[in-house]
Amino acid sequence: MDNLPLLTIGITLLTCVLAVIGVHVYSSGKAQREALVERMSHTGQITAVGRRRRFRGLDRRLRTTGIGKRIERKIAVTGLDLTPGEYVVYVVAGLLGLYFVIGAIFASFFGVLAALAGLWGGNAFLNWQRVKRTEAFINQLPELTRVLANATQAGLAMRTALVMASEELDDPAGEELRKVADQLAVGHTLDDALGELADRLPSRELVVLVTTLVLSSRAGGQVVTSLRNLTETLEERKETRREVKTVLSQIQVTALAVPMIGLGFLLLINNMTPGALDKMTGATVGQVGTIVAFALYAVGYLAIRRMSRIQV
Structure with missing residues (x-):
């Protein structure tokens, strides 16, 4: 044990050397992988490389269940880069966090x-x-109809026009039109x-556009004139929707402020009389009253939101 300091120094140096070698091997391997992916992308053997997925085992099991399939369908229309397994794990973690944080406060x-x-x-x-993605797509409809x-x-077929629009427009319109182009292919x-x-x-504006394109492909006619008129109509509806949203923004804030005020009163009561909420919810009557109040x-929140909902 007399050489313990030297032994410690030697092990430390060896660990440092191994760490440096490991970092070097990892960086060189990563560089080789990126070079290989770039070469294969240029040759067309692969198109894209996604990020590494987490919780693969849970995701595989979840996809075989009815709940997992419903979650997968919902995620597919939102445009989120999530798998059902990742979504479930994040939700469960969020629920645990809410329980401990709110329970502590x-x-x-x-x-x-x-x-x-x-x-x-x-x-x-x-x-x-999904609603947010739909709104973003609706805002791009005037530009989409103009491109079409x-x-x-210019004499292009509707299929070719959709492919061209998918390449020119940003997401979400570009991504959704690429799906349409892939289905046509x-x-x-x-x-x-x-x-x-x-x-x-789902939106009325998109239904009108789809109906126009389908009828034009079936019966022919002045598709260019129809699309021009539809572009002007969509531009006007876009401005109207923006004005209505601005007018109703105060009502939406009010709908959110009402329950927040209730939570603020609970905090005030708990600060004035520590332990009051524990005593209140410790009895069945208090629990029932709390549930009824919430x-x-x-x-009230849903009623205010419902009254402020205007279809344009």
Whole structure:
């Protein structure tokens, strides 16, 4: 044991040398992989390399269940780069975080309510992402119809015009049109491909565009004139929707502020009388009253949102 300092120094140096060698091997291997991917991309053998997926085992098992398939379909229309397994793990982690954080701030019973609300919020998040993607696509419709009108006026077929539009437009329109172009390339009819697009992103504007394109492909006619008129109409609707959204923004903030005020009062009560929320939720009557109060806040929030919803 007299040589313990020297032995420690030797092991430390050896560890450092091995660490340097490991970093060098890893960096060189990563560089070789990137070079190989670049060469194969240029030769057309692969088109893209996605990120490494997490929780693959859970994802494989989840995809075989009905819930996993429904989650996969919902994620597919949101444009999120997530797998069902990743989504479930993130939601469960969020629920646990809500339970512990809210339970620590208020009371453990409120943590349970927050976890239940978070379970609903996970599904609401996917629906919100779908609506957000649909809104972004609707905002690109005037530009899309303009591109299609220019392409058809130049003598291009509608299939070729859709492919050209998918290359020129940004996402989400570009990505959705690429899906339509891929479906057309493998033998799907124009009606089916555009119909699936309307199902993925439901909106009246897109239904009008799809109907116009389908009828023009079936019966012929002045498709360029129809697309020009549709472009002007969509531009006007876009401006109207923006004005309506600006007018209703205060009402939407009010709908969110009402339940926040209730939570603020709970914090105030708990600060004034420490442990009051624990005593209140420790009895059955208090738990029932708390659930009824939160249900009324939820009803008020949904009622305000419902009254402020205007279809343009």
